[in-house]
Amino acid sequence: MITIIGSGRVGAAAAIIMGLMKIDTKILLIDIVKGLPQGEALDMNHMSSILGLDVEYVGSNEYRDMEGSDLVVVTAGLPRKPGMTREQLLEANAKIVAEIGREIRKYAPNSVVILTTNPLDAMTYVMWKATGFPRERVIGFSGVLDAGRLAYYAAKKLGASPASILPIVLGQHGESMFPVPSKSFLHGVPLSKLLTEEQLREVVEDTVKAGARITELRGFSSNWGPGAGLAIMAEAVKRDAKRSLIASVVLQGEYGVRDIPVEVPLILGRGGVVKILEVELTEEEKQKFMQSVEAVRKLVASIPPAYLQ
């Protein structure tokens, strides 16, 4: 059974796409709002019936119902409003993530946790501490989204399919995010060789600003891209696909970083992170990466200690 905690926009999108991909036969939606997960589950069950998916959705306000889940996806927390940065959500969301982490430790102690709540990397740290799980089982979602956006904007300029691009984005899911065109390839050729300096600047800027642009346009933050990315990660775990993708995980010496979660390429399977991949970077790229790591380190240092137990 997959549990999704937080039945808002991202949680619902993830539940629908996971159902369409038939990743599991049972998907549990949990939220603190009475009636919301139950209503969403009922509507999704009708979708499942119409499409013949054989996927059962269940809605609940009780954390204990997640017992037996091998995968818990956390999408609970406040989203950005127009003009806000992800970093401004830190204090409010740290409280929510710490509380949910303790419930996961109690009711799904052997699960893999995929976290979505912003500011993503700092919240991955809170979840890691609150569950007490090994770092391999606490994974922050955002890299699949950031990389997907990089592939999308580059592909538009190249007149190629985004699916033909293997994109790399490193560091923070936030203002200091580091898309790496020299290590993102279209069938063996790096984007840095295929696009002009000006085009590369635009692609990088569009990627970094994509989430804010969506929020500005429609008044609320993205959910369809995140839902798709979460489904891809859930599939890798549930089917033990050992898929390589970008996600946030606490580094323990990789890239010369310790005890800080940031986006890196990794291989994902049933038990969570199977392997972290270290991309070779130039001196200039290393500097940019470390700036991004430092931004996360600062945020982690500002988390109230009460949420790190």
Ligand SMILES: NC(=O)c1ccc[n+]([C@@H]2O[C@H](COP(=O)([O-])OP(=O)(O)OC[C@H]3O[C@@H](n4cnc5c(N)ncnc54)[C@H](O)[C@@H]3O)[C@@H](O)[C@H]2O)c1
């Ligand atoms: N990592 C990413 O790439 C990415 C992308 C988009 C959104 N996000 C983040 O995901 C989070 C959710 O975004 P959204 O658009 O779905 O927000 P939303 O407001 O639509 O949904 C959040 C839901 O969480 C629920 N909730 C709050 N506290 C809870 C608790 N303790 N237990 C259970 N449920 C609880 C709320 O009732 C609400 O239904 C935000 O923090 C947002 O910034 C991250």
